[in-house]
Each structure stands twice: as C-alpha cells, then as structure tokens.
Amino acid sequence: MGILETIKDPLDVKRLEAGELPLLAEEIRDLLVSSVARAGGHLGPNLGVVELTIALHRVFDSPRDPILFDTGHQAYVHKMLTGRAGHFGTLRQEGGLSGYPSRTESEHDFIENSHASTVLSYADGLAKAITLRGETDRTVVALIGDGALTGGMAWEALNNIAGRKDLPLIIVVNDNGRSYSPTIGGLASHLSSLRMSQGYEHVLELVKNNLGRVPLVGAPLYDTLHGIKKGLKDILTPQVMFEDLGLKYVGPIDGHDEGAVEAALRRARSFRGPVIVHVLTRKGNGYAHAENHDEDCFHSPQPFDIETGEERPRPHSWTNVFSGEMVEIGAERKDVVAITAAMLHPTGLAAFAEAYPDRIYDVGIAEQHALTSAAGLAMGGAHPVVAVYATFLNRAFDQLLMDVALHRQPVTVVLDRAGVTGDDGPSHNGMWDLSILQVIPGLSVAAPRDGARLRELLAEAVAIEDGPTVVRFPKGALPKDVEAVGKLGGMDVLRTGDADVLLVAVGPMAEICMEAATLLDAQGISATVVDPRWVKPLDEALVLAAAAHKLVVVVEDSGRVGGVGDAVARLLRDADVDVPVRTYGIPQRFLDHAKRAKILSEIGLTGQGLARQITEAVARRSQVMESHPARLAQPTD
Numbered sequence: 001m002g003i004l005e006t007i008k009d010p011l012d013v014k015r016l017e018a019g020e021l022p023l024l025a026e027e028i029r030d031l032l033v034s035s036v037a038r039a040g041g042h043l044g045p046n047l048g049v050v051e052l053t054i055a056l057h058r059v060f061d062s063p064r065d066p067i068l069f070d071t072g073h074q075a076y077v078h079k080m081l082t083g084r085a086g087h088f089g090t091l092r093q094e095g096g097l098s099g100y101p102s103r104t105e106s107e108h109d110f111i112e113n114s115h116a117s118t119v120l121s122y123a124d125g126l127a128k129a130i131t132l133r134g135e136t137d138r139t140v141v142a143l144i145g146d147g148a149l150t151g152g153m154a155w156e157a158l159n160n161i162a163g164r165k166d167l168p169l170i171i172v173v174n175d176n177g178r179s180y181s182p183t184i185g186g187l188a189s190h191l192s193s194l195r196m197s198q199g200y201e202h203v204l205e206l207v208k209n210n211l212g213r214v215p216l217v218g219a220p221l222y223d224t225l226h227g228i229k230k231g232l233k234d235i236l237t238p239q240v241m242f243e244d245l246g247l248k249y250v251g252p253i254d255g256h257d258e259g260a261v262e263a264a265l266r267r268a269r270s271f272r273g274p275v276i277v278h279v280l281t282r283k284g285n286g287y288a289h290a291e292n293h294d295e296d297c298f299h300s301p302q303p304f305d306i307e308t309g310e311e312r313p314r315p316h317s318w319t320n321v322f323s324g325e326m327v328e329i330g331a332e333r334k335d336v337v338a339i340t341a342a343m344l345h346p347t348g349l350a351a352f353a354e355a356y357p358d359r360i361y362d363v364g365i366a367e368q369h370a371l372t373s374a375a376g377l378a379m380g381g382a383h384p385v386v387a388v389y390a391t392f393l394n395r396a397f398d399q400l401l402m403d404v405a406l407h408r409q410p411v412t413v414v415l416d417r418a419g420v421t422g423d424d425g426p427s428h429n430g431m432w433d434l435s436i437l438q439v440i441p442g443l444s445v446a447a448p449r450d451g452a453r454l455r456e457l458l459a460e461a462v463a464i465e466d467g468p469t470v471v472r473f474p475k476g477a478l479p480k481d482v483e484a485v486g487k488l489g490g491m492d493v494l495r496t497g498d499a500d501v502l503l504v505a506v507g508p509m510a511e512i513c514m515e516a517a518t519l520l521d522a523q524g525i526s527a528t529v530v531d532p533r534w535v536k537p538l539d540e541a542l543v544l545a546a547a548a549h550k551l552v553v554v555v556e557d558s559g560r561v562g563g564v565g566d567a568v569a570r571l572l573r574d575a576d577v578d579v580p581v582r583t584y585g586i587p588q589r590f591l592d593h594a595k596r597a598k599i600l601s602e603i604g605l606t607g608q609g610l611a612r613q614i615t616e617a618v619a620r621r622s623q624v625m626e627s628h629p630a631r632l633a634q635p636t637d
C-alpha cells in the first residue's frame, strides 16, 4: 500500500518521517499525471507545488490555520493531502471532484472563485477576524503565484497588510516565473533577476545545502544570511522591494526542497506578523513533457498520452478563427493593436504577436489595467483589441464603462469562452456579459453564430470608430456555418415560417434554434428564425417582425436576467407591440462543474429541449387565449 493511500487527514502528513516524503511526492506526481492524462485539468501548476504543499500541511494545522490558494487551479495536491486522493478518478467530472477548492467538498477548502489575484484580500480579512477574536494560536497562509501577483487586487491587499504588523499572516509567493507564458512586468523582472544572477545561485546553494538541514543553528545562520543578503541588495531586490513595503521577507527558497521549505515556513510563523516567503518552483516539475512544454508547461492540457505527452487534438475552434482573422486585420489596419491579460495563447493572440511584435501588449493578469490602457491607446490614435475570457471581463466593468465608453473610445473587446464553459466550475462560465453590458451607453455588442460571421463581425467591430464594441463567442468547436436565406433590417433571416413563433437566436444558439424549428414543424408550429448579429443595440426591424408573430422566443447562451431577452421585451414594450416574449438561457445561478454539453442539455439549451419548451409555451398561450380572449399584457417569462 502506498503512502498516499494512508493520508486521510493532514495529521497523517505530519506523522511521516522526513525520509518518507520523497516517496510521497513521487506518488502524488504519479496520481497528478494519471488523473490529468485521463480527464484534462491543471497539470503544470500542480506538479510545481508538490513539495511546497506537503510542507504547508506539515507546518500548519489546516483548517484551523486556513491555507488559501489564489485562483485555486494549483490545489490538487492540497486535496490529496486532505483525504481526497481516492477521488481523483472523478476529477472535473459532473458530481465528482472539482478542479478548484470546494467548500462543500472539504472544511480545508476556502476559496472557490477561480479569478486570480484575490487571495491576499481574503487572507487580510481572515487574519483581521482571527486577531479580533483573539485567536492568537492561528495563522492564515495565502499561496499566490507570480502571475497572480501581477493583478492589481494583490497590491491593494499588500498595501493593507503591510500596514498591520500584528496580522498572523504568511504569504507564500509561488514563483515559477510563469502565468501561462513567462510572467511579464517590472515585478517579474525583479523576481527573475534574482533567479538569474550568479550571486543568487550561490545564495540558493547555501540555503539549500546548509540552513534547511540545520534545525537549531539554522535560524540564526539564516538571519546572518539575510544580513549578508543586504550586502547583495543589487542582486536580491525582491527582499528589498517587499521590505520597503514594510513586509518581512524570507527567501528565496528552493521550492522543491521540502526540508528547506518547511524550515522557512516555521521561521516565518515564528515572526507572528505578516511575512512573505518567496519560494522558487518549476511549473511541471517531475514530468518531462510538462517541464519542456514551451507554450505553457502543460498549464491545462487536454487528456494526453503519458508516454509521449501527446495531447488529444483540439477541434478547430472559435479561438482559431479569431486568431487568423486578427492577423488579416492587422495587415490591413496598422492602427489595430492587441492586448492580452497573460493569456496570449489561450485567447488566440499568439499569431498576431508573432506577425506584429510591436503591436501586442501583455499586461499580466490585469484586466482592469488592460481596459483603461486600451482607452489611452485609443485616445492616442490606435484601435485596441482586448481579448479576455468573458468571465474575467466582470473585473474590468467600470473601466469599460467609465474609461472606455464614457469617452466613446474605439476599443474592441473580444470575449472568448462566452456562455457555458463547464469544466472550470461556476466562476468560469461566461454567463454575465450580456447582462452587464446592457447598461453601457454607446457600446455595441456582436454575437456571431459561426466562424463566417465571427470574421464578418470582427471586421465590422474594428471598423467602428465612434465608440466601443464587444464581440463574444463560446468555448470549443466551431459549428457548421449557417447561411442566411434573407435579411430583415440588419438581421439575418435563417428560416422563414408562419406567424406562430419568432425565434431570435443569439450567436451560436442559431444551431439549436434551427434544430428546434424543424422539430416544431412536426407539432404544427411554424417558426421564423432570425439572427440579430448585433444584439446591442437591437435592430428596429425586430419590432415589425415581432408584431407579425404570436410569440417571440429569445435564446441566449448567457444568464437570463437582464440579457438580450429582457432587452427584446423592453424594445417591444416601448414600441407598444403587445406580443409575449419568452427567454431561454442560462438559469441565473452558479452552475456546478460538468462538461459544457451536459450542462447545456440539463438547462434545456438543445434543439429538443428548446422545441419542448416552446411547444409548452404555445400550449399555455392557447389556453390563456381561450379562457381570457382579451390579450393580457404579457410580462417576460
């Protein structure tokens, strides 16, 4: 029986002899590789924190000492050491282990939000609460990556934490030099200068070979080293930088030397005040295909072959089309520049970056900065294209509203992963943008239904110079192109029917609307299908189309509250067109992780599901009309 199988609780980790830990680490790595090879998930980040997480659970007493993870994608080892190793066969499966911390899974898990750069704020609050309650024997531990440390919230929190010498808080900076790609910016250069300098290698060698293993003498010698390090300040700037902030700094520590990490953590805990422990790790450590994976060290691979490291091929995706179109646009429009928030490859901007290296900006995990910097670029005569995952735009809402739209700046925001994403759980679904964007004056929003329309609408968006535009599309494989059979104002008519139902298909929902229309024929219900293309502002032609039908159905891959359906209902009400509007979309709740297709099916966003719901709506409508012939003002569904 392996060691890992015996770990039911962090106490079991504490009981192990130091000599057993390398074998435990090996078993953990084996389980990480086999689990992610089967189901996909975050391999590189978790391989990099094996020794670090073992040390955390040997030094601190989770959950009394809360151990918090920024973003949470690197918490698989934490899950294994808190009794869940046996569940990794269900990783990221519906009803199985979440790929992020989950409060319902374990008392050892605290933060479920996968949006980066939040952990220090949680830690600040938790540490204040503990202090207020006089629980002096507790310590809050926050693990933050070097990438997450480029996010503004992290510095807001650091500023607050530095002002409180009494907070029992240990900040572990997991510095592997990468987000997906190498981390950018001034902070990263600080950290990387440390890693690259000769003097640092000497310092690390000293730390690695002497202090970590000398329990009694280690601490004073460590202080001496710190003193010496002051003399090397041109080399060890992070210490200076953090200490200038008023924060104690311990490090840099070799994050794959479990003993050294343990010693550093114990030392940091003895300070009883906010301390930064700077740990150097390697993303993908221990699995060569991840270590040597140029793009992102197997940050979040598809299922793959363990022997060869070959990932399951990814289907031709919306992102691929966006990537190619951006290169085309970049050739024609020298004013077009692109901005990524540390996700150059995942958002498809790598090809643009290669073609136009002086017109790409990677701002780090800093979406707020990305949007306001884009406003500045636009004021300077550029047309920026900011590519982010839809859910991460939430963080930059005020910047889009007050820095971009208020000044009517021609910025194009491209939202990848719009709609249900699935595997990454509730905080990753792009189900908010069509609601929050409705309130932004002067902003136009396009939702392409297929690859051909993505190319067209992206070109239209970057041609709009009197205000901001948004183009949104979902995760995953492209559907077949659906050609229009006519036009209605600026809208595409995809199918003409009689007066029964007007189906308004938002973006990729066109595919299931066409399927539903065919199924409705069999029920004797005739549906017209239109694709608005631009869902904000809505096309006035929609009013006339609606007036000619008995029921309007809007289908959107976004939260129903305040989305396109509500906008259509408002448009018709304002035009005194008294036709009932039904909206089918994502229920306004946090969706548990599961495969995208499974979630869409469960919430009725399939051809069959739609046909069934519309049939029921038409039947309800008929009953109402029979029993109350006077048309009742119909609120939206």
Ligand SMILES: Cc1ncc(C[n+]2csc(CCOP(=O)(O)OP(=O)(O)O)c2C)c(N)n1
Pocket (backbone or CB within 6 Å): 045, 071, 073, 074, 114, 115, 116, 117, 144, 145, 146, 147, 148, 149, 174, 176, 178, 179, 180, 283, 341, 342, 343, 365, 367, 392, 395
């Ligand atoms: C606000 C936000 N933007 C983007 C992402 C996407 N994302 C997930 S992990 C990651 C990289 C994190 O890098 P780092 O903090 O260094 O952790 P590592 O993966 O290196 O352990 C990014 C950009 C996110 N989760 N949250």
Ligand SMILES: CC(=O)[C@@H](O)[C@H](O)COP(=O)(O)O
Pocket (backbone or CB within 6 Å): 071, 073, 114, 299, 300, 346, 417, 421, 424, 475
């Ligand atoms: C943790 C995080 O935010 C990303 O790594 C996310 O898991 C990427 O998901 P995709 O697979 O959709 O790129």
Ligand SMILES: [Mg+2]
Pocket (backbone or CB within 6 Å): 145, 146, 147, 148, 174, 175, 176, 177, 178, 179
């Ligand atoms: Mg990193």
